[in-house]
Amino acid sequence: MxxxxxxxxxxxxxxxxxxxxxxxxxxxxxxxxxxxxxxxxxxxxxxTKEEILSAVIENQTKKFQAFTADLEQEPDSKNRLLGFLDIVITARCNIANYGCPVGSLSQELSKKTETPLDDSLNLLKNYVDWASEQFRLMGKQDAIALGRQFIATLQGASLLANALNDPEVFVEQAERVKDWVDSL
Amino acid sequence: MxxxxxxxxxxxxxxxxxxxxxxxxxxxxxxxxxxxxxxxxxxxxxxTKEEILSAVIENQTKKFQAFTADLEQEPDSKNRLLGFLDIVITARCNIANYGCPVGSLSQELSKKTETPLDDSLNLLKNYVDWASEQFRLMGKQDAIALGRQFIATLQGASLLANALNDPEVFVEQAERVKDWVDSL
DNA sequence: GTCTATAATACGATAGAC
DNA sequence: GTCTATCGTATTATAGAC
Known part of the structure; x- marks a missing residue:
């Protein structure tokens, strides 16, 4: 090896x-x-253990980049948002069992008393920025707020599906986000 | 003493x-x-330390009951939801610094390897059930899904405001929820 | 009921042989 | 590079004096 x-x-x-x-x-x-x-x-x-955490966060960042790069194949930004939703929906069972990997880690680290480790802060921000950019490309004036709403709603749906231990709660809420994006 | x-x-x-x-x-x-x-x-x-945790969770449950009992003074269910939002908005700074007390604890405990401690699961469920009941009283067919959406969106807004360390992110998203409830 | 001292253990980290 | 053995410390919990 x-x-x-x-x-x-x-x-x-x-x-x-x-x-x-x-x-x-x-x-x-x-x-x-x-x-x-x-x-x-x-x-x-x-x-150190912290160094492992850094590596995991860095790995998550790379995964985000690969994820959004892959979505770039779709030329229409609204369809990119819908594609994003379709992909996260496939992870429904993991989400119901363990929450969102980014959101749950982000929250745990926000309670750290020691060094902030800003990379974790940036993880969620990356997703928000990506979503906002899609709304901007759709010509929306309040693209930043819309991007925050998009990610916040999915994070909340993950948290709830996890707390209620029910994957279908996540699917139900994600479908609502789909309808909402579709209507814009 | x-x-x-x-x-x-x-x-x-x-x-x-x-x-x-x-x-x-x-x-x-x-x-x-x-x-x-x-x-x-x-x-x-x-x-034991666990016993302290139980007491804290029980205390949060009582706080929830007092909170919703207080809102019962408002006869209109839509106004109760709006009143709920006004109150959580006043906590914006704590939320930006530490997240939602219920949501963050709920998530941390969902990762516990030991005994589940179901009371924590019920905490968020209580809020969801309350919100769903308000939508039902408003005559909505999909009251359960609406209640989940209401709480999920707020939880997501808390998580995001905490991750981005910005109280105004919470306010912005909560105002959007207000507009949404108003439009129903 | 309240305190100080300490036991018991878990865990991050290191030493040193190979 | 990899392993076993172990150190040092933090933390839950207990013992026992007052």
Missing amino acids: RKSEKKERLLKAAKHLIYRQGFHQTTLADISQESGISLGNLYYYFK | RKSEKKERLLKAAKHLIYRQGFHQTTLADISQESGISLGNLYYYFK
């Missing part, structure tokens, strides 16, 4: 566990076990 | 700290310090 391959295994395990358990509840022993890499060896790849 | 008064002091400190730091990041030493009650004495009032 290549060195970088191990680092990726660790990152994947960390991402998975942090999503399901939250950052503070995930121990390095958990990550070691899930990845099959010994606890001592883990420190060869990441000097 | 009465015995029950001390218990209330502990509860208030715990509630405050859990809201600002989250449950897992709040230590019993923190609660001891904030309340001015020694760590050992704390255990006279609450046998």
Whole structure:
């Protein structure tokens, strides 16, 4: 196994566990076990637990970029927003079980007493900016507020579906967002 | 100082700290310090940390009941929803700094690996049920979905305002909800 | 009921052999 | 690079004097 391959295994395990358990509840022993890499060896790849968190956030940022780049294939911005909704709807079950990976992490980190780690703040902002840009391309005057509304409603739907433990709550609300976008 | 008064002091400190730091990041030493009650004495009032959490959740439930009971003075259900919005808007700064007390706790606890503690699940559900009831009284067929939309949008606005650290983001989105309710 | 001191444990991090 | 063993500290919880 290549060195970088191990680092990726660790990152994947960390991402998975942090999503399901939250950052503070995930121990390095958990990550070691899930990845099959010994606890001592883990420190060869990441000097601190915080460094793992940074890597996970960076990974999420890249995923966002790949996600929106893929949507660029659709030339119409309204259809891009609708395509975005279709994709998140397919994640309904994970959302009902664990919430939105970006939103839940973002909220947990906002309660951190230590260093702010601004990258996490930017994660949600990236999505908001992307959505606002789509509304701007649709010629909307209040594109920024619309973009915030788009993301906020989906975040709220994730939170609610998670709290009520019901994927269909997420689908129902996302469909409402679809109707709303369609009507604009 | 009465015995029950001390218990209330502990509860208030715990509630405050859990809201600002989250449950897992709040230590019993923190609660001891904030309340001015020694760590050992704390255990006279609450046998475990979990028991404090239960008390905080129960307190939030009572707050919800008092909150909605107060709104019952307004005879028109649409006005009750609008009144609800006006009140949460006044909390904009706390929301931008720490999120919604109910939503953030609910999300943190949904990631708990141990016992589910269903009371926390019911907290958000109480709000949803209340909102849905108002829409039902307004004669809406899809009152349940509307109630979910009402609470979900506010939760999303809280999350976003918190992530972006901007109270006006919350106000902007809450005003949009007001316009929406008004138009129904 | 209230306090100080301390036990018990979990966890991040390091040391050092291989 | 990788491992096992272990340190140091934070934190929940208890013991026991007052």
